[in-house]
Amino acid sequence: MQPNDGKTLESTVDGKTYQRIPIKTHVVMPDDDLRQVIRKYAEPVVQEGDVLFVTEKIVAITQGRSxxxxxxxxxxxxxxxxxxxxxxxxxxxxxxxxxxxxxxxxxxxxxxxxxxxxxxxxxxxxxxxxxxxxxxxxxxxxxxxxxxxxxxxxxxxxLGPATPQLVAQDLKILLGNKVEVLIVDINDIGGNILGSTLDADLNDHWVRVLKDNPLGQGHQSTPMGVLRQPESTH
Structure with a gap:
């Protein structure tokens, strides 16, 4: 597990420590199928109990919104x-x-x-x-x-993605319901959770976990990542 340059692998918020594992992909294009991208790159990485976070940008791109x-x-x-x-x-x-x-x-x-x-x-x-x-x-x-x-x-x-809440729910089902999914709009000055399979009351918690933008903002080509609590690693 390697963090992106200038980023750290771990973040502690509200007494909970998370590993933030960036997942590298090809450059996602409008003719890509998001489900296939998730299957190819995220499915081999995620473990039960993880939280998969996906940037709103690749969701929107695969919806033809670029x-x-x-x-x-x-x-x-x-x-x-x-x-x-x-x-x-x-x-x-x-x-x-x-x-x-x-x-x-x-x-x-x-x-x-x-x-x-x-x-x-x-x-x-x-x-x-x-x-x-x-x-x-x-x-x-x-x-x-x-x-x-x-x-x-x-x-x-x-543009922003269409129906991000439904996308999050669909990706959770795609991955066998073993992970939770966040659709995130995170940049180097802050962020928002646009879709989540978790309680909306936790959105502020996840924004703080991701606030330094561990996926980067440019050529990293890591449009998704995994949040994992170290004790759940196996």
Whole structure:
């Protein structure tokens, strides 16, 4: 078991220690079948009692929810709103016209306008994050291209996955019900659990277990991993 560069294999949260085992795959493409990817790469690794966590990005890609930048035609409103999005070193977010256009399509223009108006009022007062809180998970889950992303996704926009809760349940059944499954949106500045076969009250616990993004953010090609408590290793 090897962690990704700059990451650690273990995390202790709420008095529980977990090994976080990244699983390397080929570069997942839109014509891949997620179930086959899980069978090929995860099934040989998981043990009974493990928690398999899968990035929302490969779920969305295999659902056909990624598109090249050149396929997106931003409307004038998207060009205007994107200028006011705070850029961070961790990702473009909705700070480019193409990702903002997809947010308008995914969430609806009224909701995005309301979120932008609220942020315009609260941001100067020192409040951060109101835009995404109002825009919702669909907006937060949109991934724009970054220079460190594996091609062709360095020139693509990937939307959040459809029905992540159902995907998590399906993958648990696929693996013989011996593991729990999380569909996660984790990056280098935080994260969310989008789908889980566990109690939703535990979502905050899992976010803290994964908060330093053990799968990495670029060329690692480890879009899934296993959480395992050392005492359950056999």
């Amino acid at each position: 598109m090249l930048l050149e396929e997106i035609e931003p409307r004038p409103l998207a060009n205007f709103l994107a200028k006011y999005v705070t850029k961070t070193p961790h990702g473009i977010g909705l700070g480019m016209p193409e990702t903002m256009e997809m947010a308008l399509q995914e969430c609806g223009t009224p909701r995005i306008l309301f979120a932008a108006a609220a942020a315009a009022v609260t941001k100067p007062m020192g409040r951060k994050g109101d835009f995404y809180r109002i825009a919702g998970e669909k907006a937060r889950a949109i991934d724009g291209p970054t220079s460190g992303t594996i091609p062709p996704y360095n020139k693509s926009v990937v």
